[in-house]
Amino acid sequence: MTNIKNIETTKSPRISVAPMMDWTTKDYRYFARLFNPNVVLYTEMVTTGAIIHGDAPRHLNFNQQEHPIVLQLGGSDPKELATCSKMAQDWGYDEINLNVGCPSDRVQNNKIGACLMAEPELVAECIASMQNAVQIPVHVKHRIGIDDMQSYEEMLHFVDTVAQTGCTHFVVHARIALLKGLSPKENREVPPLRYEDVYRLKQDRPHLFIEINGGIKTVAETKTHLEHVDGVMIGREAYHNPYLLAELGELWNLDMPDRFEIMQQMLPYIQQRLAEGAPLSIITRHILGLFQNLPGARKWRQALSGGNAKTFADVEQAIDNIQAAMKRTEDYLREAQL
Template structure:
């Protein structure tokens, strides 16, 4: 496991990515997610310019080479600061830089970060222009289809056109509005209805732009449907709670062989051991692997064995793996017996 300082490479097509999610898409999760699919594009959590410039830049920007391709998502609204942080991101080896114009949290609104910036397309364009001038790698925007009193397709189109005038070609569109003054951040992920047709229309009317859709996408079938209308698909919470969907996407879109979940854990164990040797608490690692056996027999016991601080050593994880193997074998034996009886 080495820290990144790599030259960028062309990203796979079709573009499938895992959404940036605060407290979730850490480098521990990204290392784990990469084991399921070599082609999916991974994103960091949103990192604010203040955290990089006035905090621990190494902690916020370092990542493992095994995570590539990985995109740095920045939060901020000061063009100079965003340009400087973009250059730092490029120097660390990120493939691309993304500006967050979609986060609905009160904390980021107060600092003029996230979805509230949709109300200021000229400022976002100024930020993107400064970021582009600072780096040689792609810079793009993740945004909502609207906010508060700006909910029409025409207002979103004006936002996109204003930013695209800088030369920005790539827009990741979360197909929900954000009600910044009426809903909590959690509610803004679920309550506003999905308006996929707005994103499809954006691609039809701006065919020269690269449009990636996000919001409520959970399955291979969902992904294939969206790819008939847009250029890329970004998956959020499903990729965290059920990471095996990334393997299924690899099989369906790139003909990758489906990996065995136990093989994935075997490949994950040296990483866990090294993280522990470097002083990381077990709990901050195991919380990212709870969904490994989602939808399989014994998955609940797996989650119980690894959550709440119950797993403290590598042996605890190995014991949980053994229990899962036994649970799956029992189920397979039961099914085989009853099929013969039928």
């Protein structure tokens, strides 16, 4: 079945924060949303087995403020993917993405991620099954190639095969994945970026919505890519330097938010999560980059990463500690500007 409801339910241009294991948790996503109302947020990859046989609410729950939000699924069984897609739609997700890009050994052994590029017909069957189960958009995130399949023509064959299902949106990581010999970290850094392959894909298949991913770190780079493709997905830079999301607001003529105002908005959420029993450290680790590239960045990280910040059990004391860190950082920034 053609996925009739297309991706342009989000505000143009489409800018996304990539799914990143252990990083794009619901705590990070809540924080990220405060910088920009228009960027599309992705969950970490969640396997079909974890949802069907595990704690579904733990994996699927999110804050309503996170919209627009995409659930990224990992799996290769069409029926299980259809079941999880229907659950995602019922849970309120805006879109669903199938992971065909992760290069780790662990997911390969379960026939998940980049290894599926070698089986485009199976990916097409999975996408068709997912589309038949839901009315929300379903799309694919993949590499430009893997191992011995490194040519542009092989990637085009993969895309064309999947597109026959009616899938029109492809998120393309502009690096090959070497599944034999490189670690996941090395697969994010060692294979060279081939942006031209992604640009060529858009030129050859203009009817498809092509979103580029890989090594993108600035507003200027984002604008350059948008001259060639339909969307841009940003990964680790959006985590380590979240204020980039605010800077990208100029693409929609948004006002630049103040970092301290963002933290004031974040404090009630932190208070709520602490009251639920969440350790302070699993929240503060996501906000360490708030002042990245500013003189007070180190003071901020030190204040949040100290031993006391990880062990406070009292909610009010923890909030007081964060407010004190904000005050010290603000004072340091003011002195640095004099």
